Amino acid sequence: MMSAVTDASKGLVLVVEDERPIADLVRLYLSREGFGVQVEHDGAAGLAAARRLRPVACILDIALPGMDGTEICRRMRTDGDWTPVIFLTARDDEVDRILGLELGGDDYVTKPFSPRELVTRVKALLRRAAGPAPDRVRVLGPLALDPERRAVSVDGAPLMLTATEFDLLAHLLGRPGRVFTREELLAAVWGYASHAGTRTVDVHVAQVRAKLGDSASLIRTVRGVGYCVDA
Numbered sequence: 018m019m020s021a022v023t024d025a026s027k028g029l030v031l032v033v034e035d036e037r038p039i040a041d042l043v044r045l046y047l048s049r050e051g052f053g054v055q056v057e058h059d060g061a062a063g064l065a066a067a068r069r070l071r072p073v074a075c076i077l078d079i080a081l082p083g084m085d086g087t088e089i090c091r092r093m094r095t096d097g098d099w100t101p102v103i104f105l106t107a108r109d110d111e112v113d114r115i116l117g118l119e120l121g122g123d124d125y126v127t128k129p130f131s132p133r134e135l136v137t138r139v140k141a142l143l144r145r146a147a148g149p150a151p152d153r154v155r156v157l158g159p160l161a162l163d164p165e166r167r168a169v170s171v172d173g174a175p176l177m178l179t180a181t182e183f184d185l186l187a188h189l190l191g192r193p194g195r196v197f198t199r200e201e202l203l204a205a206v207w208g209y210a211s212h213a214g215t216r217t218v219d220v221h222v223a224q225v226r227a228k229l230g231d232s233a234s235l236i237r238t239v240r241g242v243g244y245c246v247d248a
C-alpha cells in the first residue's frame with residue numbers, strides 16, 4: 018500500500034513501521050477513529066515526515082531500516098519537538114531504555130499488540146496533552162511546581178521535565194501523603210488503566226527521581242502498592 022496523508026479531523030498520526038501488514042493494520046484502526054495517518058517504512062523518511070508534517074502523535078517501531086525508532090525520537094527531542102511518541106517494541110527488556118531520560122518516549126506497546134489497545138493509548142496521550150492544567154503552585158520542601166507555567170524547581174533551580182514527567186509529579190504533589198497505586202497513576206497521567214502498562218509508571222518515576230537529584234527521596238516507593246510524596 019502506498020503511504021499517503023489522509024484528511025481527518027482528529028489530526029495526523031505518523032506511523033513508522035517497516036512491517037507493512039502491521040503498518041496497514043495500525044493505519045486502518047487509526048483511520049476508523051478519525052485520525053489522519055501517514056505511514057513511513059524507514060527511519061530517515063520517518064524523521065523527515067515528523068519534521069515536515071508536525072503530527073499530533075508518532076508511533077515508532079524500534080527496529081527500522083536506516084535509522085531506528087529510538088534515534089528518530091532522540092533527534093525530535095533534540096530539535097525541541099515533544100510530540101507524544103509511542104514505541105512499538107518486540108523486546109520487553111528495551112522498555113527502560115526507550116522510555117528513559119535520553120530518549121523521552123511517552124509510552125510503548127510490546128509486539129504482538131492489539132491495534133485497538135494502541136489506538137486507546139494514542140487517544141489517551143492526546144487527551145492528556147489537551148487537558149486542563151491544575152491551577153495552583155505546589156510547594157513541598159525544596160520542590161516547587163507551577164502548573165500555569167508548567168515549571169518545576171528545586172531550591173529555586175529549574176528542572177527540565179518532559180510533559181509526562183511533569184504530569185506525573187503534579188499528580189503526586191496534588192495529594193501529598195496519599196499513596197497512589199501504579200494503576201491509579203497510569204489512569205490519571207496516561208489516561209488508561211492496564212496492568213501491562215504499570216512498568217511505564219516505574220520507569221517515569223525513576224526518571225523524575227534522577228532529575229530531582231538530592232531530593233529524589235521526596236517520591237517514596239510504597240512496597241507492593243505504589244508511590245507517594247510525603248506531606
Ligand code: CA
Nearest residue numbers: 035078080081
Ligand atoms: Ca521493524
